[in-house]
Amino acid sequence: MERLGEVRLYPSSSILDTNMTACLLTGAFLPDTVQMAAWPLIAWISLVIFGSISQYSIFTGLSLFRSIKELRSERSSKLDVLDIFRFIAILWVMLNHTGSEGRIDILERLPSADAFKSAMHDHPIFGALMGNSALGVEIFLVLSGLLAARSWLRNAEKPFLNHWRSFITRRLLRLAPSMFIFVYIAAGPIMEALLPRYSSSMVSACGFWGILSHVTFTSNWQSTPTCMGYLWYLGLDMQLYMVAPIFLNLLHKSPKRGMILTAATIITSMFIRAGYCTAYGTCNKSDVDIPFISYPGQDAETLKSIYAGLWDMYSRPYTKCGPFLIGLLLGYVTFSSQHIMSPAPSKTLFRGSLFVAIVTIYAILPEYWNPDAGNTVYNTIYTAVFRSVFALAIAGMIAALYFRQEYRPTHPIFAILAKLTYNAYLLHMPVVYIFNWLPFLQTATSPIHLLLVLPFVATLSFLAALIFYLFVEAPIGHLTSQYATRLGL
Numbered sequence: 001m002e003r004l005g006e007v008r009l010y011p012s013s014s015i016l017d018t019n020m021t022a023c024l025l026t027g028a029f030l031p032d033t034v035q036m037a038a039w040p041l042i043a044w045i046s047l048v049i050f051g052s053i054s055q056y057s058i059f060t061g062l063s064l065f066r067s068i069k070e071l072r073s074e075r076s077s078k079l080d081v082l083d084i085f086r087f088i089a090i091l092w093v094m095l096n097h098t099g100s101e102g103r104i105d106i107l108e109r110l111p112s113a114d115a116f117k118s119a120m121h122d123h124p125i126f127g128a129l130m131g132n133s134a135l136g137v138e139i140f141l142v143l144s145g146l147l148a149a150r151s152w153l154r155n156a157e158k159p160f161l162n163h164w165r166s167f168i169t170r171r172l173l174r175l176a177p178s179m180f181i182f183v184y185i186a187a188g189p190i191m192e193a194l195l196p197r198y199s200s201s202m203v204s205a206c207g208f209w210g211i212l213s214h215v216t217f218t219s220n221w222q223s224t225p226t227c228m229g230y231l232w233y234l235g236l237d238m239q240l241y242m243v244a245p246i247f248l249n250l251l252h253k254s255p256k257r258g259m260i261l262t263a264a265t266i267i268t269s270m271f272i273r274a275g276y277c278t279a280y281g282t283c284n285k286s287d288v289d290i291p292f293i294s295y296p297g298q299d300a301e302t303l304k305s306i307y308a309g310l311w312d313m314y315s316r317p318y319t320k321c322g323p324f325l326i327g328l329l330l331g332y333v334t335f336s337s338q339h340i341m342s343p344a345p346s347k348t349l350f351r352g353s354l355f356v357a358i359v360t361i362y363a364i365l366p367e368y369w370n371p372d373a374g375n376t377v378y379n380t381i382y383t384a385v386f387r388s389v390f391a392l393a394i395a396g397m398i399a400a401l402y403f404r405q406e407y408r409p410t411h412p413i414f415a416i417l418a419k420l421t422y423n424a425y426l427l428h429m430p431v432v433y434i435f436n437w438l439p440f441l442q443t444a445t446s447p448i449h450l451l452l453v454l455p456f457v458a459t460l461s462f463l464a465a466l467i468f469y470l471f472v473e474a475p476i477g478h479l480t481s482q483y484a485t486r487l488g489l
Helices: 013-027 034-053 057-062 064-072 078-098 111-121 127-131 133-153 160-186 189-194 196-203 207-215 229-253 255-280 300-307 310-315 317-336 343-362 365-369 377-402 412-437 447-486
Strands: none
Touching: 034 057, 034 064, 034 160, 034 189, 034 447, 057 064, 057 447, 064 412, 064 447, 078 133, 078 377, 078 412, 078 447, 111 127, 127 133, 127 343, 127 365, 127 447, 133 160, 133 229, 133 317, 133 377, 160 189, 160 196, 160 207, 160 229, 160 412, 160 447, 189 196, 196 412, 207 229, 229 255, 229 317, 229 412, 255 310, 255 317, 255 377, 310 317, 317 377, 343 377, 365 377, 412 447
16 A cells, blocks of 8 residues: 555646536436435336336336346246355455445545554464455456356357357346446435545545546546446456457367467466556555545546556456456356266365466465565466466365266355346445445454454445446346347347
8 A cells, every 4th residue: 555645635726627627417317416416316216116017018027026037037047146145255355345445544644544454464274264255356357257158159050250249248237227327326326425435535535537437437547546446347347248259259160279279378477467556656556455445635646656557457358357258268168068077076176276266366475474575486477377377276275166966056145146246246345435434344353353244234235236236237138138028138
């Protein structure tokens, strides 16, 4: 984390002029008052409720009862195990943000923030788990790549361009509605009234172009992650989806060449990561332990210097594609192979992969023990490879569970939580900001304290996600699914 003294405030006329222009452009799309912002939401909620009690078939797609039934529906598939990994990943991400944006001293870069971070990193057991908690994103990338591969390969014989258009359109219809409505709420007067600190640190730097980057799924290409920076993953995911068919088409037609291309791309990405951290002198900051927030009046050049190298290495497709491509390969293997593993090899593969994952997490400790070591050989290699190595370990555990001889269904609760994960991801950050008022968190001095707060953050996030699912994702999903079917997508 950067020191307070490294952040300087430079109020200038150029910044004020830029903000004024951005406000005028943004104001053309977002309402000015809470009342004006609330009316469209109230109208939509009323329509969903009406669709739940109406006998008219045109509104049945909006029914809450239909959405609840779908939420509770169970799947009998070997891929059910992915629900557990998805749940673990979102909890890990929540833990990361609770220990960052959940603390006022970190949001305001007070001196006590450094002491808190040191206390987290220095813990002999939980230090690496806390510091490397951003690896939850790598789990999401593996799962995304796996499911993308299986989705594409089901219709791999279709003409490439037609299949690509259908593939991307369905992904957009899956992600865009919830994203658009969340951004509408988060960037407008409703969130400013409910959580002013969220608005000041997450939204104040957005302007027109920041909002546009989110609704066009390009937020990971912002120069700095100061406009609802935690949503960068959605842009990355969409961009990786757009290029995935190139690899999948080759894997389908020429598996050997496809695997060579995919492996070469993963290795190239590692070298690019090494190049970035070496060039910017950030190889000892592989965990990118810095909040993606803004500060009113902050000098743009100073801001860029804080995130220089770290943001590029953390969010760009060419530095972050490794885990997704590993998931892509896993998806291809699970789709095309009928291999069955007996209990002994399955357990060996799972335990070996788990061991590699744990070692990868804790291998960051030398960076914490020697924070000023800089670009040592160890730090450079670790920064270059650890995310893909961890992703490979996750893929190994999933493969062991998928190919095992005996099918063991997961508990139905994980299927429900998995369906709510996307909305929980969108909504967990505002929930984290609620805990700015919790003295227990603000005075925490141990990772144990964060772990005690996490269940409350997770519970509120999933409750909010449930409401969003029933009133936004599911009903709009029913409508867009019908639309996509009519278009032959």
